[in-house]
Amino acid sequence: MNRIKTLTLAVVATALAASSLTAQARDFRLGLITPPQHMWSTEAEAFAETLHERSDGEHSVSVFPAQQLGNEAQMVQQLQTGALDMAFLTIAEISNRIPDFGALYAPYLVDGVDHAARLLRSDTAAELLELMPAEVGLVGVGYGMVGMRQVLSRDPIESMDDMRGQRLRITPFEPIRDFYTATGAAPAPLPLLEVYDALANGQVDAIDMDFDSILILKFYEQANNLLISNHMMFPMVGVVSGRVWRELSAEDRDLIETTMAEHLENVLSGFQEMDAAQEEEIRGLDLNIVEADAEFFSEAIAEWESTWAEKAPMLEALREEAERLRQ
Numbered sequence: 054m055n056r057i058k059t060l061t062l063a064v065v066a067t068a069l070a071a072s073s074l075t076a077q078a079r080d081f082r083l084g085l086i087t088p089p090q091h092m093w094s095t096e097a098e099a100f101a102e103t104l105h106e107r108s109d110g111e112h113s114v115s116v117f118p119a120q121q122l123g124n125e126a127q128m129v130q131q132l133q134t135g136a137l138d139m140a141f142l143t144i145a146e147i148s149n150r151i152p153d154f155g156a157l158y159a160p161y162l163v164d165g166v167d168h169a170a171r172l173l174r175s176d177t178a179a180e181l182l183e184l185m186p187a188e189v190g191l192v193g194v195g196y197g198m199v200g201m202r203q204v205l206s207r208d209p210i211e212s213m214d215d216m217r218g219q220r221l222r223i224t225p226f227e228p229i230r231d232f233y234t235a236t237g238a239a240p241a242p243l244p245l246l247e248v249y250d251a252l253a254n255g256q257v258d259a260i261d262m263d264f265d266s267i268l269i270l271k272f273y274e275q276a277n278n279l280l281i282s283n284h285m286m287f288p289m290v291g292v293v294s295g296r297v298w299r300e301l302s303a304e305d306r307d308l309i310e311t312t313m314a315e316h317l318e319n320v321l322s323g324f325q326e327m328d329a330a331q332e333e334e335i336r337g338l339d340l341n342i343v344e345a346d347a348e349f350f351s352e353a354i355a356e357w358e359s360t361w362a363e364k365a366p367m368l369e370a371l372r373e374e375a376e377r378l379r380q
């Protein structure tokens with residue numbers, strides 16, 4: 054066989070291999086930590102259904118909620134090796150690996166869920182996603198969120214003095230740990246699904262939580278004091294493994310990106326729609342409610358800023374964007 058013919062055959066073989074790769078039906082796996090009834094999980098299922106339909110049945114997605122594939126740190130490792138294809142992750146784990154994401158947790162960066170959603174839809178927030186392929190080997194498709202953070206406690210918290218010494222459950226990540234340490238509390242990192250028992254058996258005195266989780270996981274059964282502080286937003290990010298991404302055709306990438314982004318947007322708008330009704334429902338429960346604002350936490354905020362302004366240089370740009378989007 055002459056050299057030209059060998060080369061031609063090699064090119065044809067490569068093209069065939071590529072086209073059979075693109076034509077290959079895939080059953081993707083998507084992991085997340087929230088329980089099946091949580092909106093992140095129901096939207097993940099809805100994403101699976103839409104992708105199946107839009108790929109004319111070629112692709113399917115099996116969704117693994119409730120930490121079935123491990124905690125977020127473990128899922129990130131699986132995504133990095135390509136053992137897991139996709140996930141909806143709290144920004145918590147991402148901020149442990151890319152400190153700039155910690156800027157999204159600046160206390161009182163946003164006024165509430167509507168402001169949070171506007172900021173997460175902004176180009177400045179999208180710039181953060183661009184850091185993900187190089188720094189963690191994941192493709193960040195877009196943001197979701199839950200509602201603003203509040204403090205539910207067994208004993209009343211009426212001033213910063215009452216925070217001191219509280220064993221206070223946090224999601225395991227550094228920006229929130231630093232915030233509560235600065236309040237004088239003793240942060241206790243615990244995954245979402247361990248919180249109910251930890252409150253019930255006295256392992257923790259208080260929890261950092263959002264309205265939706267307080268309601269669906271019934272945390273109010275174990276603690277009846279609520280500090281409505283709205284002190285931080287709590288974003289989520291929809292990701293695809295960088296290794297898996299590289300194997301996909303341009304057409305499949307586009308399909309996955311567009312479809313996942315639509316369902317992430319449903320999460321953002323869903324939490325915007327639910328927030329007022331959830332607050333009303335919570336106010337209707339038999340809880341002792343105290344309200345707090347940035348002034349309440351002023352010393353802790355100053356301490357947090359002194360650490361995170363340096364650790365997360367994107368904080369300045371996000372703050373400017375948040376200011377522009379304030380209404």
Ligand code: BEZ
Pocket residue numbers: 086087143199223224244245261262263266
């Ligand atoms: C949490 O860790 O508090 C949490 C995580 C995911 C969704 C809602 C809450």
